[in-house]
């Protein structure tokens with residue numbers, strides 16, 4: 221059985237060690253694996269090479285299309301397990317794209333990893349639209365759920381699924397991470413928090429931006445809004461450290 225990964229360079233899967241740059245585990249040394257494909261299309265997506273393949277004309281701010289053959293790599297599951305086990309980290313971050321689109325294959329990979337390395341902590345970066353399958357759910361220690369607001373350009377009926385948001389709000393493993401580009405986006409965050417009863421302890425706001433200057437300037441007003449609303453704020457550490465680069 222196989223799994224579709226993103227690539228760092230053609231033919232090389234995007235599997236790398238880095239500090240978790242975002243959310244509740246920011247700063248923790250982690251092993252990342254980036255899966256290909258997404259069911260949403262955010263106009264500011266910083267990993268459009270996971271989904272915006274040639275022929276996909278959904279709007280994106282760069283308008284760039286990516287060749288599937290060089291930006292996607294299909295690997296056997298056992299090879300992915302072996303590549304991951306070659307790293308020493310005791311924390312894994314699964315990201316994408318939307319990794320839960322490949323829940324069946326991913327569950328088999330994570331089960332093999334956890335069997336080989338007991339105590340391994342697994343977190344997953346998800347857009348929050350896909351229910352984790354029964355097989356994968358118990359293998360995930362932390363869900364970093366990033367529901368997409370109106371400025372993403374996705375229709376709300378695709379991006380905000382009420383049953384899902386209700387389930388994440390009730391799951392103590394789920395941390396919400398809202399990407400915010402303007403102060404007005406925070407009105408939407410506040411409305412979602414009230415609607416679904418999301419505890420402030422599990423609600424992060426994060427500036428949209430792929431360079432330090434943008435992040436810093438947005439954090440000026442975002443930090444004040446976080447304080448006012450009782451939310452947590454997260455930076456994007458990896459952008460300051462490495463820039464907007466694959467495999468970091």
Ligand SMILES: Nc1nc2[nH]cc(C(=O)O)c2c(=O)[nH]1
Nearest residue numbers: 238239240241315345458468
């Ligand atoms: N260092 C680092 N931390 C991250 N946290 C979430 C990431 C993502 O792309 O989902 C990410 C990433 O790409 N790199």
Ligand code: SF4
Nearest residue numbers: 258261262265317347
């Ligand atoms: S949900 Fe994430 S991976 Fe998918 S388009 Fe939006 S930002 Fe990109």
Ligand SMILES: [Mg+2]
Nearest residue numbers: 266267315316
């Ligand atoms: Mg990223």
